[in-house]
Amino acid sequence: MTAPRQPVDFTDVQGLVRFGHSHLPSSVFHLLWVKDASAARAWLGSAPVTSAVSEGGRPEQVLQVAFSAAGLLALGLEEGTVGGFSAAFTAGMAGDSNRSRRLGDTGPNDPGQWRWGGVEAGVPHVLLMLYATQARIVSWQEDLFNASFAQAFEHRFALPGGLGDGREHFGFMDGISQPALDWQGESPPGGHWRDAYTHRLAAGDILLGYVNEYGLYTDRPLLDPARQPAAAVLPPAAEQPQFRDLGRNGSYLVLRQLRQDVPAFWQCLDRAAGGDPARREQLAQAMVGRKRDGEPLLQAADRNAFTYDSDPAGQCCPLGAHVRRANPRTGDFPPGTSGPFKRLLRTLGLGSPSGRDDLIASTRFHRLLRRGRVYGDTIDLARALLETPGDADGDDERGLLFVCLGADIARQFEFVQNAWLNSAKFAALRDESDPLLGNRQPLPGALHSDQFSLPRAGAPAQRIAGLPQFVQVRGGEYFFLPGLRALKFIAGSER
């Protein structure tokens, strides 16, 4: 599999792919519905969308734009063109009940109860992401949302967010583990031979139109300029230059609004710890899989340079801890596979000493580039221990605006959410899903999913049973974050 290696063209990529814009503490995500398609296209055509070029310091305000499948259709793209995107994107996050089952969007997470997204009428068309300093954001919004904007779009939801000091509302550092993108196309993609875990990730696993970890291109709409002359504005497709690539330099963007019930979290742990603060803190760390400052629970050179190979049974960091489920840091082969003979044996499934190998898939095919922000007021521990759980709802609720980017929604976000976070059978566990995100719905056969286990050496795992739900999904959708030339094409598309 020899694919041409190409450096990423930052001038055509939206800034969010490269930067989290963490120098801009305020953000508002606007959910828009197209009212007048031609006015919408005109506004989008002149919108000052920020690229990933970094010359001359960081911008003081950033605008990023993404579209749902419904939005692309509403703006006038042909159905055949939109159908060239992945099946997950065109179906939408709440597009069918199977997807909801897989994502854990059942029970209190059911899309029927979401604030936005979900039901047919609720799928937003356009996601505008604004980032600025606190002083600037309001006036900038007023500038952007002029009369032609009002003619073009119906504005239904604004989701303000912030950096939260790098911590999510339970009080832990977030966003530490990120893939390191191979922007220059320097290292050959791993293909089917990369034994050990690494942060390095082929650009094509996040950006469409580039080679991914398999050394292949992900499906996306390739347009024939002879049939669609407007497509001439798009870059050519790397592997089929006779076509223009609507996906190139773009990425899928997953947005989920996750309400966090901080009082429920700390009060549950306080009960489990019998009111002992040190013990309570320890349990919280075990559930998250890190200390509050982000330090891992096992020996590590730095906060992101480690694997769990030295802790196969989860006695330092529980197997079911949130960060271990979200990124198990596994290679293509079980640890200790070296030399052609051993590799052959392992390939045939033989020579596994513990019989516990191969329970977790190879991590590099399931990475997420996270760009989330927190929302709502922070609450300190003392208050969290006093307030009634479930009280913070609506305007005074708090949580995470989870955002991740990737080139394959099914293989990345949905896989991680389904097979790793939500699964009661991850790493041969039972009776538990993700300690933070789990929806606690019972399994078939009346089996539980509301426990959490802390493995111990030479003793049965410690178990906390009857965990309430700490995080509730309030809305979500799959978007396409186009490259800037693709944005021009979308803004110029007329049926």
Added chain:
Amino acid sequence: MTPQATVMIAAPVSSGRESQLVALLASMNRHPGEADPANSSVPFGQFCQLHMARFSVLHARTNDDIRAHGVRPRPWQPTLVFIADIDGDPDLFLAELCVRAGHGLRQIFSHCRDFDASCDDLLAWLHQRKQRPAASYVNWRGRTVQQIHEEAALVHFVRQQLGAVAAPGQVPPEPRALHRQLRRAMLAELADLRLRLSPPAPTPAGWWLGNLCHLLLIPLLGLLLLPVLVLLAPFYLWRLRHLERTDPENTRPPAPSHLQALLAVEDFEVTNHFNVFGQVKPGLLRLATIKAGLLLLDYSARHIYHRGYLTRIRTIHFARWVLMDGNTRVYFASNYDGSADTYMDDFINKVAWGLNLVFSNGVGYPRTRFLLKGGAEYEAKYKHTLRRNQLPSACWYKAYPGLTAVDLDNHHRIRRGLENPAPSERELREWVSLL
């Protein structure tokens, strides 16, 4: 040891009666595609030797794909298949099936072309329509449904006993003391007949002898044929490479409505069910290759992979490969833990070579190199091809809801640990970690 067996019945559906049949099968379900174990037509739950079962209607959805080879597609009548994975003698099971579910089965099979309403020997009718798999896989040979239920009950009991020990802040007892305590409690329950752990039944002598002959005769046959094979190898490789370069691919994504029909019956259980029905590529070389591949697969599943894993895959409960319609079509049916995407990723990343060996002889499969490389390694193409040739089950049953193959293995290890009166330190440590 009670060996497992697989039964498959196939009968073409009468023209125009398929929608009625599908509605009837759906009426046996509690979720889309998932059977109610107590449904009145075929009360699957009453059969204590039945692991998993399904009814599916096989359509040749991709029949026209073979035109790319310059071959006219053979006509195919939609065909109802019934599959059951069972403990012990398949003939006995079929007889029991006719006794307990005779009325329901007659109702179901009356939608088939050659089923006469006055047919008074249902059992003989079924026997005539049995299909032998070319290869089959059982996750753990000898693990019976009864054993699974008994061990699940034991583990449930053990975990109740453990409740207090596992609570946070409790100082855990020393492992040997814990083992002694739990073993004593288990023995008391067994004595009071509140728990049961049946000893394995003796292995049927005929089966044992047959298996031994199979183990020895196939390599012997291979050895005898070796000189011929060596002589043929260069020609075979030359011809194979030519076909691999020229065989047309069909890796288009499935139609959204077809994908939707597949998704509608998936992910209600922790285990899912897979039906793939495609055509074998034309020509003797492809037929010989798929036959040899399936023989190798069947041999290794029978003699190597019957202890919890198929190469690196630990999530398949039962699987079978069946050549149909005069060896022109291949049907693959499996039961696996997790969702379909997870299953496909597992295959791509761990055993692409194994898939290629068999499925690259199917029409439309992504291009391979030397039979083992390429193919399923083309991730997206492979997923599309598989989904396009996949069919939904109409009615699927599993005897142990919520439990995965790994769960069943863990339960058995916990039992073995408790049955051992004096485990070594190492055994003890491993056993304790399973609790």
